[in-house]
Amino acid sequence: MLKFNEAQQIKDIEGALALRPQVEKIIDEVWEKGFDNIFYLGIGGTYASALQAETYIKGKSNLPVSVQHAAEYYTTGNQRLTKESLVILSSVTGTTQEVVEALKGIKKVGATLVGFIDKADSPLAEQCDYVISYPNPGTEQIKFFMTADRLMHKNGEFTDYDTYYAELEAHLPKGLVEAEKQADAFGLEFAEKHRHDPMHYFIAAGNQWGACYSYAMCYWEEQSWLPSKSITAPEFLHGTLEIVEETTAVTLFLGEDEQRPLAERVKNLLPRICANYTLIDTKDYAVPGISEKYRGRILSFLLMHAVTQRIDAHVEQLNCHPLDIRRYYRQFDY
Numbered sequence: 001m002l003k004f005n006e007a008q009q010i011k012d013i014e015g016a017l018a019l020r021p022q023v024e025k026i027i028d029e030v031w032e033k034g035f036d037n038i039f040y041l042g043i044g045g046t047y048a049s050a051l052q053a054e055t056y057i058k059g060k061s062n063l064p065v066s067v068q069h070a071a072e073y074y075t076t077g078n079q080r081l082t083k084e085s086l087v088i089l090s091s092v093t094g095t096t097q098e099v100v101e102a103l104k105g106i107k108k109v110g111a112t113l114v115g116f117i118d119k120a121d122s123p124l125a126e127q128c129d130y131v132i133s134y135p136n137p138g139t140e141q142i143k144f145f146m147t148a149d150r151l152m153h154k155n156g157e158f159t160d161y162d163t164y165y166a167e168l169e170a171h172l173p174k175g176l177v178e179a180e181k182q183a184d185a186f187g188l189e190f191a192e193k194h195r196h197d198p199m200h201y202f203i204a205a206g207n208q209w210g211a212c213y214s215y216a217m218c219y220w221e222e223q224s225w226l227p228s229k230s231i232t233a234p235e236f237l238h239g240t241l242e243i244v245e246e247t248t249a250v251t252l253f254l255g256e257d258e259q260r261p262l263a264e265r266v267k268n269l270l271p272r273i274c275a276n277y278t279l280i281d282t283k284d285y286a287v288p289g290i291s292e293k294y295r296g297r298i299l300s301f302l303l304m305h306a307v308t309q310r311i312d313a314h315v316e317q318l319n320c321h322p323l324d325i326r327r328y329y330r331q332f333d334y
Contacts, residue, residue, distance in 0.1 A: 001184050002313040006177050013173035016139040019132055020146055020165060026114055026130045027150040035112065036084040038063060038151065043070040043098045046090045046140060048214030052207045052301060053088075053144040059206075059258050061152045070102040083110030088147055090140035091115070094122020103127045116143045138305075145298045164294055171289030172299070179285040180306040187310025190278065195315050198227060200249040201240060203266055205233035206259030211301045215308055223323040224315050233262040237269070246275045253304055254281040257296040280307055 038057075040050035050067040057065045068078060068087070081087070087106055091099060094117045106113065107127055115128035118135040125131045132143070153161040194200060200220065204212030209232055216230035231240045233252075244250060250270060254263045270277040282295075282303040290299055316323050328334070 001181065001310075002317055003309075004180065004184075004313070009177050009180075010173040012136045012139060013142070013176060014169075015134060015136060016142040017165075017169050017172065019134055019143065022132050023143070023146045024150055026132070027147055027154065030086055030112055030114070030130075031151070031154045033112070034084070035086040036064070036082055037080055037086070038065040039068040039078075039081055039085060039087045039111075040065070040144060041068045041070055041073070041087050041089040041099065041102060041106075043096060045214050045218045046096075046099075048210040048218070049090065049141045049144050050210070051213065052141060052210035053148050055207045055209065055259075056145065056257075056297070057148050057152065061155060061157050063151055063155055063157075065148075068102075070096070070098040074098065074101040074105055077105065081106065081109060081111060085109075085111040086114065087111050088114045088144065089116070089124070089128075090143060091122070091124050092118045092137045094119040094124040096124070099124060100127075114147065116140060141301065141305075142298070149297075164297070167290050167294060168298070171287060172302070175287030175290065175299075176302055176306050179287065179303050180310060182285060183307040183310045187307065187312075188314045190311050191314035191318055194249055195226070195318050197249045200226065200228045200251065201244070202228060202230045202251050202253065203233055203236050203263070204230070204253035204255070205262035206255050206257040207296075207301050208253045208255035208257075208259075208263070208304060209233075211304050211308075212253050219308065219312055219323075222326070222329060224312070224319065224321060225327075226315075233259070233266045236266055241269075241273075244274050246273075248274055248276060250274055250277040252277065252279050254279060254283070255296065255304065256282055256300040260296075280304065282307075 040053050042050040047069055054065055054067045057063055100123050113128040114130045115124055116132050117125040118133060120133040149158055152158040202212045202216045213230045216228040220226040220228040252266055267279060282300045285303045287299060
């Protein structure tokens, strides 16, 4: 399989899950200290992961949680973000310009900063009160959800927390690589059909929305230079719906959380108006050992990522365009 190292991918997921004792220690300390609000801070891909964490917590907890866009913070501020607030962020390089600027203001406010920063000696790491470094890009979703789960556990809302993580640690790493193997043929077929689309619409709901938003922007647009647009399932039915024709390329992400019915509504509509749609349903990918009741928590969108990784690997080869090449991003100051 293209760009697939089974042993390394298992090791990466195991390593991310092994961060749990560090996460627990930090969150437990923050819990004892107290906080008024929780903010997940990000931009681009980390903003997308933050959206997933926010949706997840709001559906299962009464904890006060919000997503704060880094660039919007350093221009507009947020009066609800105070010295009593908890701010959680993630960065690969630790140098993302907008996040660095946002943290300057947050430090002045005095909020508690918890950073998952892959590069420990970076400007962002130096600004955080707590830092966990794990240099494996693409695992920020697991880290964000780990903090969410511990916070909900401390809040008395996740009583089977230990059972859940025992299942993840035993079965998630292998389960994800097996799902990726299963998705490879589909990924090739999808890439061959859509690698020259003049426009492709991606639709999702719930904790799949962040994945959809990131996939359209960070993967198709930024990495593959393919025009795309992401739309939430409920908003699709009130806007983008009107420009879909028989030949319009549309892909729907179907997850397994509380908002699946919103995606299923789109699923039921698409055959009536479009002949060029694709459904990617995480229910099609079994992960033995993980209970059905837990699939909607984190497994669903990690499975979606396993599927889209196969699409990307084949698009890269077929279009002869390495995904790490950028025209503009980090190529010059702007």
